[in-house]
Amino acid sequence: MEPSPKPADATSAAPKKRGKGLWIGIAAVVLIAIIGIAAYYYMMPPAANISIVDDGKCTPTGDTACAFSPTSYTATGRTVTWKNNGAVDHTVHFFANSTATRPDNSTTLGPGATFAPTFSAAGTYYYYCSIHGWMKGTVVVS
Numbered sequence: 792m793e794p795s796p797k798p799a800d801a802t803s804a805a806p807k808k809r810g811k812g813l814w815i816g817i818a819a820v821v822l823i824a825i826i827g828i829a830a831y832y833y834m835m836p837p838a839a840n841i842s843i844v845d846d847g848k849c850t851p852t853g854d855t856a857c858a859f860s861p862t863s864y865t866a867t868g869r870t871v872t873w874k875n876n877g878a879v880d881h882t883v884h885f886f887a888n889s890t891a892t893r894p895d896n897s898t899t900l901g902p903g904a905t906f907a908p909t910f911s912a913a914g915t916y917y918y919y920c921s922i923h924g925w926m927k928g929t930v931v932v933s
Contacts, residue, residue, distance in 0.1 A: 839905065840864055841928065845877030849923050857881075859920075859928035866932045872907040875900040882921045883908075890914040891932070896921075 841864055846856035857877070864871065873883050881900050885893040891914025897906040899922075910916065910932045920926035 839874030839876075840866070840871045841873045841930075843873060843875040843877055843881045843900065843920075843926075845879050845881070845923075847878040849877075849879050851923075857920075857923050857926055859918075859926055862928045864928070864930050866910070866930055869911070869932060870907055870909045871930055871932075872905055873897070873900070874905045875902055878902055880922060881926070883918050884921045886917040886919065889916040891916065 842860045844856070844858055844860055849857040857879075859873070875881050879902070883897040883900070883906050885896060887893075891910070891912040893916060894908035894910055897908075900906055910930075913932050916930045916932065918928050918930065
């Protein structure tokens, strides 16, 4: 009778390979992180292209502290965003003499509010604040 083989030494055993579960878990964490980052950027409000500024008064004498900044803006895309960074209400209304079909006018924009119309065609669009008529500007969409 032959002697039975000796059991393998526990210290010399090869390390166990980790299963697919670990890699699936890592992939899931990475995927969730990517989705979270994408959702964060998707839900962020657009950066303002045109800032509406004022001194908190906007007196009817044509207060120069109340203005669109910049007063002339050349858009690289079809959507332009106005943001009221002032302390009083403003609007963005388009003049009839714009060279292309105008988007809808804004409602009253309180402090911190934004307005982001999409322009349907290239052209020059002239606009003003209907509350403070001296506040005027131009958007050129190419």
